[in-house]
Amino acid sequence: MKQEKLTTRSENYSEWYNQVIQRAELADYAPVRGCMVIRPYGWALWENIQAQLDSRFKATGHVNAAFPLLIPMSFLEKEKQHVKGFAPELAVVTHGGGQELEEPLVVRPTSETIIGHMYSKWIKSYRDLPVLINQWGNVVRWEMRTRLFLRTLEFYWQEGHTAHATYEEAEEETLRMVNTYAEFAYNEAAVPVIVGRKSESEKFAGALRSYSIEAMMGDRKALQSGTSHNLAQNFSNAFDIKFLDEKNELQYAWTTSWGVSTRLIGAIIMTHGDDQGLIFPPRLAPIQVVIVPIYRNDEEKAKVQPVVNQLKVELAAYRVKVDERMEQTPGFKFNDWEMRGVPLRLEIGPKDVDEQHMMAARRDVPGRDGKVILPLENCCAAVGKLLEEIQAALLARATAFRDANIHSPETYEELKQVVDSAWAFSYWCGNPACEDKIKEDTKATVRCIPFDQPKEHGACIVCGADATEKAYIAKAY
Amino acid sequence: MKQEKLTTRSENYSEWYNQVIQRAELADYAPVRGCMVIRPYGWALWENIQAQLDSRFKATGHVNAAFPLLIPMSFLEKEKQHVKGFAPELAVVTHGGGQELEEPLVVRPTSETIIGHMYSKWIKSYRDLPVLINQWGNVVRWEMRTRLFLRTLEFYWQEGHTAHATYEEAEEETLRMVNTYAEFAYNEAAVPVIVGRKSESEKFAGALRSYSIEAMMGDRKALQSGTSHNLAQNFSNAFDIKFLDEKNELQYAWTTSWGVSTRLIGAIIMTHGDDQGLIFPPRLAPIQVVIVPIYRNDEEKAKVQPVVNQLKVELAAYRVKVDERMEQTPGFKFNDWEMRGVPLRLEIGPKDVDEQHMMAARRDVPGRDGKVILPLENCCAAVGKLLEEIQAALLARATAFRDANIHSPETYEELKQVVDSAWAFSYWCGNPACEDKIKEDTKATVRCIPFDQPKEHGACIVCGADATEKAYIAKAY
Missing domain, CATH: 3.40.50.800 (Anticodon-binding domain)
Structure with missing residues (x-):
């Protein structure tokens, strides 16, 4: 049998990515546009990822459950930002059992709505809180431009959905889970992610605030690899999730949601792979x-x-x-x-x-x-x-690569050059207009506003206005 | 908090069943007709079932993978018996991303077709065989009369799909898996199932031959709890799954499929439960x-x-x-x-x-x-x-109950009485007309033709013709 050389990363990074996935038999294209088959070698990696994450979820008090795949269209419409974000991506079931349905059903793109509906039935008293449920499953989003593992019509993920008695508890949970993702990424996947807050324009449709982990791929593009959302009372209002507090007063619950997906496999491939092919971190490798x-x-x-x-x-x-x-x-x-x-x-x-x-x-x-x-x-x-040494070496190498490719440009002109092939770490005033300008000029976006921030103020890299926070700015998958 | 008495089994078995599931928080009704939410306590039971089965599958050389949820309608139509069986139960996606689709997609009711398509790409040589893949996932069948865990529009299951070089290997695999299900049922679920062959009219749509495990519920109805199908070359012909054999000649592969579902939870509830509620076998109990x-x-x-x-x-x-x-x-x-x-x-x-x-x-x-x-x-x-004693006692009790409720009627009139409240074990000539007559007269069906058979011939319980095999006949869920 002949072994063809892989396209090298410098020749064509995206071709290298597609080739290595198919030759290593991680995944294959399905006969439905934008869908993939996760082959046994790829699924074994996902099983190892699942086992590691699941034990972390359970150790922090979460339990698993399964909510329906099909959601009434009207549910999506109850939270206005949510439907605005997801309506263009829906797959719609209009016929069942040979009959046209009275109300179309969507194949879940995410489950806040149907879970919110069930929580409103289950949660009556502060004694029922917190509710800490996770679901491992598949979702469908009708994406136009798809890439194996990174963006497919159907993908596998976990979605945690929790309800709390106070804002503070919900915020604590939101942060706990994004930090859990980061710890997993460092210690198991050897992917040195950066943890931070998403900008207003990049947050989840319906969230008060979103956090993410962002990873640098071998081509220096960013990959959002996991998100955690503080949904405040937005979905509780939309789905009437109310409880009697200790003073016997009715309150709306505070909810969160958080998820990582098979996209993590893409993150591992593009963090560690070289021109010979894949390199799996020993702790997750299907074959060590x-x-x-x-x-x-x-x-x-x-x-x-x-x-x-x-x-x-x-x-x-x-x-x-x-x-x-x-x-x-x-x-x-x-x-x-x-x-x-x-x-x-x-x-x-x-x-x-x-x-x-x-x-x-x-x-x-x-x-x-x-x-x-x-x-x-x-x-x-x-x-x-030896396996532990390899694990540590992969993390060290990825961290060095990441740090060597993050720059702090002095001027907007420099920023434009930096984000062409690396990440910028710059003061940003928070104004969406400045964010839009960067995107228009460079295709780069604000990836996240990290938790680690300098104490001093600075000048916004775009408009020069006073800025209290620095953000990572990069092109992203 | 008040504890309402459960309806007793003798008062109303099906009401007892629904009540115990909801009060124990195993599952709840979803806002979509016929769908359910599997709550954390129920899902924990399913996770234990999964873990036990998965380790058995892996010990016999199987690996897991994930195939797409959405299947082109035309795929279903390639195997004639298959589409005939499943067409009335399909959920159909007609719109995606705001556009009407050129070809409708069905939400998988089972995956023989799309897996057959992929196998035809992957299998080229006898060296690629056997392919032994299993998938854990969800499927949708548009059932009209639904029951929690027993028959829901969406359910969770595993579906094994294998391809072999010879008929003999495929038959061996088919039998291996139905026997694996039986061993699991006895040793983990303490459910004393009967293993056998399905009649021609009850076999899987597209199969040469189907085997099943059949369990007796507390109301003495039968529950088909797992099936294994020898698909012969039917799907290989339809999907062009061909390989070069050792003599360099093109052959169609021999395939099998086999599955158990969340229906097993219903089997456990109705095998062991009493008027106080559920009784879980210790080896699978979420809380022991x-x-x-x-x-x-x-x-x-x-x-x-x-x-x-x-x-x-x-x-x-x-x-x-x-x-x-x-x-x-x-x-x-x-x-x-x-x-x-x-x-x-x-x-x-x-x-x-x-x-x-x-x-x-x-x-x-x-x-x-x-x-x-x-x-x-x-x-x-x-x-x-003590836990081991409980496990053994549950199996012994269920076995005694089963055996006390299987009778061998001497005449067709006796058979009609027996199947009103128990199982009959009777000679059957194999003629579908006799099977149909039983169904029409009594609503009972041939559940299976067990592997253990008497050596003597007998007279068909319906028509009196010479019969070589005895069958279990019972009303079923």
Whole structure:
């Protein structure tokens, strides 16, 4: 079998992205425009992401549930900003069971409305609060320009929906969850995201305030990778979510929502991948270690195979794959697993058996520098240590790349140059007109206003007016 | 808070069923006709079911993936029996992004068609086989008469779809999966299902042969609880799933599909529940042990609470809930958790602390007979043993109930009486006309033709013709 070279990132980044996803069998195009099939290797990555996030949600008191896929059109219309934001993207079911429906149903683009409706039935007293529910599922948004994992008509995500007795508790929850996303991104995905507030024009349709995590991709574009919204009483008003407080007075509940999606897979691909293909962070990698046995004849095989079998048992704590394909050469296999992003490869041939060791090759360090000889005996701890080193190295490298590509331009002219190929970190007065001007002139947008802010005031990079906050400005997916 | 008595099963079984689901907060009606919300307590049960099944699927070499929710209408039409079966139940998306679609899309009622399309792209050689993919997800079927968990417009399930090089391998897979379902039902759900083949009229639309597991509910109706289909080359022909065999000749692949759904929750409710409410089998119960601390004042609380806290730590291996509600009496709590089906309750008051023991109350044995005093010290093993005993007792009770309600009528008149309130096990010649006659006369149907068969021939219970097989005949959900 022939291995075609991938298009390099510098040749054509977006072509590299599409190629690597399809060749590594993470996903494929579906026969419906803008939809994708998430293949087993991609879904295994998503399962690992889900497991890590789900345990964090449960540790902070959340429980899972399932709300309907189909939502009456009239529900969407109850919150004015919400319907304005989502109406252009709806998929509409007009017929069911061979009959035209009296009221069309939309395939959920997000579930604030139907969950709000149910919460109004379930929440009666302050004793019922907080309600802390999450849902893992699929949603449909009729996007015109789609990209595998980044923007597809249907995508998989989780959406948390909580209701609280006070504004303060809702705000605390909103922040807790965006910070949970950031912690996950750093520690599991090795993606050094920046946490901050979205600008008014970029916030969720119907929210008082939105927070996000923003990641820098290998082409220095930004990718919004998770959001958390303080919905204030907007949806409680629209759906009549009321409770009797401790003084027996009726109050509207304060709600939040927050979500991350299969877009995170895109973030991992574009944060770590190189011209050889994917590089998966060990903690999330579907396959953490691939073992390639090397032999040229049955005699060598008889020597190598039992050692490989024993090694697999020894490494049972990790997600290990033994590549036993007969029709491929070791060289083909090395390239193949590098392309597929497996963090660590172990090679064992007859000489290695004689010397009771093996060759370990790190995916993140190409060539000889990434190779190290490991003794076979008690190798479990050594392999674990290597995986941790790879995890840390990926985060360090991504952080260095991010920091090297964030600049603080002095003038608007400089800003225009900076955002052509990097991120700007600049004072912004908060005026939407200045935000619009940047977008018009450069296609870059205000990604977020980070929590970490200088103490001093400054001059807005666009209009020069007094500004109290700095914002990250970049082109984004 | 007042606790209203549940309607008893003998008063009105179906009302009992609906009440217990809503009071235990397993599910609620959604604002869209025929749809439901699976609430956190119900979803936690489903998560436990999923975890047990998923590990069995993975242990037999299957991997998970995700295929699109929306399927072009024309795909359904490619397999004639398939479209005939599903056309009346389709939900159809006609508009997307504000535009009428050129081709309507159906919300998947099942995914053989779109998966068949993808398999035809992916499968080229015998080396690509077998393909063993499962999908956890939601489907929509426009049912007219719906029941919570048993039959809803949208439901959650898993659908396995496999492709093989030979008929024999496909048949082996089909049988492997129906037997996996049966093993799960017995060992995890304590539901003593009967495994067998569906009759021609009851098989899946597009299948060569369908197998199912059939369970007997508390009202002695049958519930089909899982199915596995040998699709032969029907979908391979329709979707052009071809591979080059070892002789380099083009062959159509042999495919299978198999699924269980949230209907299993209905099976668990109606197999084990009693007039006090739910009884969950310990291995799947969202809460296995509830601890109710008993005190009347702060002094007693100061004595009991630390022991309860310590107990929770001791029992960390189990899913434990401590009921710390201040506004409810212990008596209320006992009833409440009994209604919610928690298999084991532990009660601890100040006297118990003095005597270093606690009262354990089994959910499956009402009153004093189900109570036993357990020492506090090293109670983890004793609690585990009790849970195992409850699990075994539930299976034994359900099996005895099932066997007491299966009869072998001698004549067709007797059969008509039997199926009014039980199952019949009778010789059947296999003629659909006899099957139709039973249905017309009694509303009962052939549930399955079990694998265990007598060696002798017999006379068809309807027409008297020579029959080689016996079938279970019963009214079904």
